[in-house]
Amino acid sequence: MKLELAGITKRFGALVANNGIDLTVEPGEIHCLLGENGAGKSTLMNVLFGLLQADAGEIRIDGAAVRFADPGDAIRQGIGMVHQHFMLVPVFTVAENVVLGFEPTRALGFLDRQKARADIRRLSAEFGLEVDPDATVEELPVGIQQRVEILKALLRDVSLLILDEPTAVLTPQETDGLFTIMRSLAESGCSILFITHKLKEVLAVADRITVVRQGKVVGTTTPAESDEEELATMMVGRNVDLVVRKTAAEPGEPMLSLGALTLTDERGVTVVDHVDLTVRAGEVVALAGVQGNGQTELAEALLGLHPVAGGTIRLDGKDITGSTPRHALRAGIAYIPEDRQREGLVLGMSIGDNLVLDLHNVAPYARHGARNLTEVSESGQRKLSEFDIRATSVETPVGTLSGGNQQKVVVARELSRPVRLLVAAQPTRGLDVGSIEYVHRRIIEERDRGTAVLLISSELDEILALADQVAVMFRGAVVGIVPPGVGREQIGLMMAGAHEEGDPE
Amino acid sequence: MTAVPAESVPAGESTTGEPSGSPPWWSTALHRMTEANVAVVTVLAVFCGLVFGAILIVVTTTSTLHAWGNVGSHPWHAISLSFRTVGTAYGDLFIGSIFSPSALGHAVSTGHGWVALFTPLSETLVAATPLILAGTGVALGFSTGVFNIGGQGQFIAGALAATYVGFGVHLPLPLHVPLVVLAGAAGGAVAGFIPGFLKARTGAHEVIVTIMLNYIILDLLDYLLTTKPLQAPHQSNSISQTIPSSATLPHLFGSGLRVNAGLIVALAVAAGASWFMKRSTLGFTFRVIGSNPDAGRTAGMDAKLATILVLTISGALVGLAGMSTLAGTDFFLSSGYGGGTGFNAITVALLGRNKPSGVVLGSLLFAALITGGRYMQAATGIPLDLTTVIQAVIVFFVATPALIREIFRLREAGSGKILLFTKGWAG
Numbered sequence: 042m043k044l045e046l047a048g049i050t051k052r053f054g055a056l057v058a059n060n061g062i063d064l065t066v067e068p069g070e071i072h073c074l075l076g077e078n079g080a081g082k083s084t085l086m087n088v089l090f091g092l093l094q095a096d097a098g099e100i101r102i103d104g105a106a107v108r109f110a111d112p113g114d115a116i117r118q119g120i121g122m123v124h125q126h127f128m129l130v131p132v133f134t135v136a137e138n139v140v141l142g143f144e145p146t147r148a149l150g151f152l153d154r155q156k157a158r159a160d161i162r163r164l165s166a167e168f169g170l171e172v173d174p175d176a177t178v179e180e181l182p183v184g185i186q187q188r189v190e191i192l193k194a195l196l197r198d199v200s201l202l203i204l205d206e207p208t209a210v211l212t213p214q215e216t217d218g219l220f221t222i223m224r225s226l227a228e229s230g231c232s233i234l235f236i237t238h239k240l241k242e243v244l245a246v247a248d249r250i251t252v253v254r255q256g257k258v259v260g261t262t263t264p265a266e267s268d269e270e271e272l273a274t275m276m277v278g279r280n281v282d283l284v285v286r287k288t289a290a291e292p293g294e295p296m297l298s299l300g301a302l303t304l305t306d307e308r309g310v311t312v313v314d315h316v317d318l319t320v321r322a323g324e325v326v327a328l329a330g331v332q333g334n335g336q337t338e339l340a341e342a343l344l345g346l347h348p349v350a351g352g353t354i355r356l357d358g359k360d361i362t363g364s365t366p367r368h369a370l371r372a373g374i375a376y377i378p379e380d381r382q383r384e385g386l387v388l389g390m391s392i393g394d395n396l397v398l399d400l401h402n403v404a405p406y407a408r409h410g411a412r413n414l415t416e417v418s419e420s421g422q423r424k425l426s427e428f429d430i431r432a433t434s435v436e437t438p439v440g441t442l443s444g445g446n447q448q449k450v451v452v453a454r455e456l457s458r459p460v461r462l463l464v465a466a467q468p469t470r471g472l473d474v475g476s477i478e479y480v481h482r483r484i485i486e487e488r489d490r491g492t493a494v495l496l497i498s499s500e501l502d503e504i505l506a507l508a509d510q511v512a513v514m515f516r517g518a519v520v521g522i523v524p525p526g527v528g529r530e531q532i533g534l535m536m537a538g539a540h541e542e543g544d545p546e
Numbered sequence: 547m548t549a550v551p552a553e554s555v556p557a558g559e560s561t562t563g564e565p566s567g568s569p570p571w572w573s574t575a576l577h578r579m580t581e582a583n584v585a586v587v588t589v590l591a592v593f594c595g596l597v598f599g600a601i602l603i604v605v606t607t608t609s610t611l612h613a614w615g616n617v618g619s620h621p622w623h624a625i626s627l628s629f630r631t632v633g634t635a636y637g638d639l640f641i642g643s644i645f646s647p648s649a650l651g652h653a654v655s656t657g658h659g660w661v662a663l664f665t666p667l668s669e670t671l672v673a674a675t676p677l678i679l680a681g682t683g684v685a686l687g688f689s690t691g692v693f694n695i696g697g698q699g700q701f702i703a704g705a706l707a708a709t710y711v712g713f714g715v716h717l718p719l720p721l722h723v724p725l726v727v728l729a730g731a732a733g734g735a736v737a738g739f740i741p742g743f744l745k746a747r748t749g750a751h752e753v754i755v756t757i758m759l760n761y762i763i764l765d766l767l768d769y770l771l772t773t774k775p776l777q778a779p780h781q782s783n784s785i786s787q788t789i790p791s792s793a794t795l796p797h798l799f800g801s802g803l804r805v806n807a808g809l810i811v812a813l814a815v816a817a818g819a820s821w822f823m824k825r826s827t828l829g830f831t832f833r834v835i836g837s838n839p840d841a842g843r844t845a846g847m848d849a850k851l852a853t854i855l856v857l858t859i860s861g862a863l864v865g866l867a868g869m870s871t872l873a874g875t876d877f878f879l880s881s882g883y884g885g886g887t888g889f890n891a892i893t894v895a896l897l898g899r900n901k902p903s904g905v906v907l908g909s910l911l912f913a914a915l916i917t918g919g920r921y922m923q924a925a926t927g928i929p930l931d932l933t934t935v936i937q938a939v940i941v942f943f944v945a946t947p948a949l950i951r952e953i954f955r956l957r958e959a960g961s962g963k964i965l966l967f968t969k970g971w972a973g
Contacts, residue, residue, distance in 0.1 A: 054958070346843060367846030376844065384844045387837050398834065398845035402827035412825050 042200035049098035073247035121194025131179035184215035213533035293322035296493035303351035314517040327508035335517035373461035388440030393421035428453035445476025591943035642921020643914035661802035668803040673913035676867035678812040680891030681905040683863030691836040696756025697888025699763035704865025707733025712789030734865015742857030746850035786879035808870035
C-alpha cells in the first residue's frame with residue numbers, strides 16, 4: 042500500500058497538534074516517524090487510524106483520497122495498529138485474542154477454534170512470529186504479547202502496519218527479534234509506520250525517516266544520510282549533548298544495604314526474591330531489567346510504600362526495614378517515583394504546593410498547624426529558577442506543565458531535603474531530550490556530592506550513561522552485578538535471564 | 547538529504563498570538579461570562595431549574611392547560627395566562643422566602659408589622675442553618691475523597707447528644723448552651739468516627755458503612771424514644787423530653803423571629819472550615835489525599851489517619867446541624883428526626899462545589915426554595931413538591947456542566963478551572 046498524508050492539520054483549541062503534515066509511505070517500506078513526546082506523533086496516528094478527524098488535509102491510499110470516520114474504516118482499508126499499551130484480554134488464549142472481533146464460526150454460530158489456530162500457525166510460520174495459539178496471554182512475556190498484537194493485525198489482511206513505540210517494553214534481544222519480523226513483513230510488501238523517539242532503533246531498522254517537531258515535519262532523511270547527532274538536532278531543534286559528562290565515581294561507605302530482601306505482591310506471589318545489594322555513597326548503582334521484574338516493588342519498599350516480607354533494608358548502617366514513608370523521607374531518602382503524575386504530584390494543585398508536599402507541615406512552611414503561604418510561595422519562586430522550571434508563576438497548577446517541567450518539580454522537591462540516598466525510578470520516562478539532559482546532570486551532580494544513587498530504568502542507554510555499577514534483575518532476583526563496560530549485549534542477555542558467568546558479588 | 551535545517555524553525559514558537567497589552571475590563575468580564583466557569587454554570591443551572599419549574603407549573607395548572615387547549619382560537623390568552631400564572635407563583639416564592647413589598651409598605655406607613663416583614667427572611671435563615679453546617683461537613687469529606695452519606699445518622703446523633711445534655715444537665719444558660727453545642731458536635735463526631743475507623747482499619751467502604759449506620763441510628767432513636775429517660779413523661783408517643791430554655795439557642799432579633807444563635811455557629815463553622823482547608827496543614831493534607839492519595843502517601847502523609855480524622859470532623863459538623871435544629875427551633879426529638887437534612891447536605895455540598903462559601907450560598911438558595919415553596923403552596927395551591935423538583939433540576943445541571951455548556955454554547959473554561967468535581971465512588 043502506498044499511503045500519502047497531505048497537509049494534515051489538527052487543532053485542539055488554541056493548540057495546533059499537527060500543522061500541515063505531509064508524509065508518504067511507499068509499499069514495502071519501513072518508515073520511521075521520529076519525534077519527542079508531544080511533537081504530534083500520536084495525534085497524527087490517531088487521525089490516520091480514524092480515532093480523530095483532521096481539521097484540514099487529505100489521506101490518500103494508492104492515490105485515492107479516503108476518509109476514516111472510525112477505526113473500523115481504517116481496518117477495512119488495510120491499516121493495522123499495534124498500540125503502545127496492548128489491547129489484549131489477559132485471560133483469553135492467544136487464538137481467542139487474535140480472532141476477537143471477527144471470530145470464525147461454524148454452523149449455528151459456534152466458534153471455530155480449529156480455524157483460528159490454523160490461521161495463527163500459518164501466519165506464524167510465514168513471518169517467523171513464533172507463538173503458541175493455546176497459551177493464555179497473561180502468562181506470556183511482553184515481547185510475545187506484542188507478537189500477538191501483530192498477529193491480530195496480520196489476520197485482518199493488513200497492508201500498512203502502525204507500530205506505536207513498540208520497543209518501550211522489550212529487552213534488547215526482543216527488540217532485535219521485532220526488527221527481524223518487521224523486515225520480513227516489509228519484504229512481503231507490507232508497509233510499516235514505526236513511531237519512536239529512540240534514535241538507535243531508527244537508524245537500525247528504517248528505510249526512511251520523517252522527523253516531526255511541534256506538530257510540523259522538520260524533514261525526511263534516510264539512515265545512510267544521517268546519524269544520531271543529526272537526528273537529535275532535528276528532533277529537538279538545537280544541538281544536543283548525547284553523552285552524559287561524568288568523572289569516575291569515588292565510592293565511599295556503604296549507604297544502602299539490602300540483606301536478602303524479599304517482597305510479595307497482594308496475591309502472595311514473590312516479586313523480589315532474596316536480593317542482596319549495596320549502594321555506596323558517591324556511586325550510581327543501576328537496576329536494569331525489563332519492566333515487571335521486581336524493580337518497582339523494590340524501590341517502593343525502600344520508601345516504606347510496599348510491605349517487606351523478609352530480609353533487611355539498612356540506610357547508613359541503621360535498620361529502616363518496615364518504616365513508614367515519612368520516616369524514610371526524614372531519614373534522608375529522596376524518591377523520584379516511576380509515575381510522576383500518579384505518585385509524585387497532585388496535578389490540580391499549584392507548583393508551590395507540590396514543592397512542599399513532603400515538608401508542608403514543618404518550619405518554615407508551617408507553624409502551629411497553620412501554613413506559611415508566603416514562605417511556600419517565596420521558596421517556590423527560588424526553586425523555579427534554581428531547577429529551571431519553566432512556568433509563569435508558582436501558582437500555576439502543575440497539571441498544566443509539560444512532562445519535563447513536571448519532573449523538574451519532583452526533582453526540585455526531592456533534592457531540597459538533606460539527601461543521603463536518591464532513589465530514581467524511570468526518572469526520564471516520557472521526557473523531552475532537553476529535560477533528560479537536565480535530569481541526568483542533576484543525578485550525576487548529586488552523586489558527586491556524595492549521595493548514594495539507586496537508578497531504576499528500563500532504558501539501557503540511560504543505564505549505560507549514568508551507572509557505575511549495573512545490577513540486573515530478572516524475575517525478582519538480581520542475576521548479576523556488572524560494570525557498565527561489559528556492554529549492551531551482555532546486559533541484554535542477563536535481562537532475559539542468563540546468569541552472568543563471573544561471581545555476582 | 548532533504549532535511550530542512552533545524553535552525554529554520556524557531557524553537558519555542560508560540561501557537562497562538564498573545565494579545566499585546568491587557569484588554570479593557572469589560573472585555574475580560576464578557577469573556578468570563580461566556581465561558582463555562584463555575585459561577586456561570588451555577589447561575590445557568592439555577593436558571594434552567596426555574597425554567598423547568600415554569601414549564602411544570604404551566605402543564606400542571608388546570609386553567610393554563612385549558613387555555614393551551616384553545617390555543618388555536620386564543621393564542622395570546624394561553625401565552626399571557628401562562629406568564630401570569632408562573633409570575634404569580636415565582637412572586638409568591640420570593641414573598642415567602644425574602645420579603646413582601648406590600649408588607650414593607652405597610653410597615654413603613656404604619657410603623658407596625660416589622661416582625662411580619664422580616665419573618666420570611668428569618669425563616670429562610672432558620673432553614674439554611676442546618677444545611678450550612680451539614681453541607682460544610684459533607685463538603686470537607688468530599689474534598690478529602692471521602693463520601694460521607696451518613697449525614698442522616700450523624701444529624702440524629704448530634705441532636706440526640708444535645709437533647710441528653712439539654713434535659714439531663716442543669717446549668718445557667720451561658721454555660722448550658724455551649725455545652726449543648728459541644729455535645730451536638732461530639733455526638734456527630736462519634737457517628738463519623740466509626741465508619742472512618744472501619745475504613746482505615748479494614749478497608750470497608752465508607753459509603754456502605756455510613757448508609758448502614760443511618761439505619762442503625764435511626765432505629766436506635768426510635769428505641770430510645772420509647773424508653774426512659776429520653777421519652778417525655780406521661781407520653782405514649784415517641785417523643786422526647788423537651789429541653790429547658792437554658793439549653794436553647796438564643797434568638798438573635800427578639801422572640802418574634804425564629805432566627806437564632808445557630809446561624810452564628812453555622813457561619814463561624816463555614817468561615818473556620820474555609821480557613822482550615824486553605825491554610826492549615828491538616829486541611830492541606832486532606833486536599834492532597836482527596837485529589838491524589840498515592841502522591842500523598844509517597845510524600846509521607848498518612849492517608850488512613852486522614853480518613854479517620856476527616857470523617858470524624860465531618861460527622862461533628864453534621865452533628866452540629868442536628869443540634870442547631872433541636873436547640874434552635876424544635877426543642878424535642880421525634881421519630882425520624884431531621885428528615886432529609888443529611889441528604890440535602892450532600893446536594894448543597896455539590897451545589898457549593900465543596901467550598902464553604904459555596905455551601906453557604908447554596909444553603910441559602912435551597913432554604914429560600916423551601917420556605918418560599920410553603921408560602922406558594924398556601925397562596926396559589928401549587929404543591930411544595932414543585933420546589934423539590936426545581937432543586938433537583940438545579941443540582942442535575944450543576945452536576946453535568948458539559949450539558950450546560952452545550953445548551954448555552956459556552957466556551958470551555960481555561961485551564962486551571964477544572965469543572966469536574968464529582969469523582970467515582972471507588973476506593
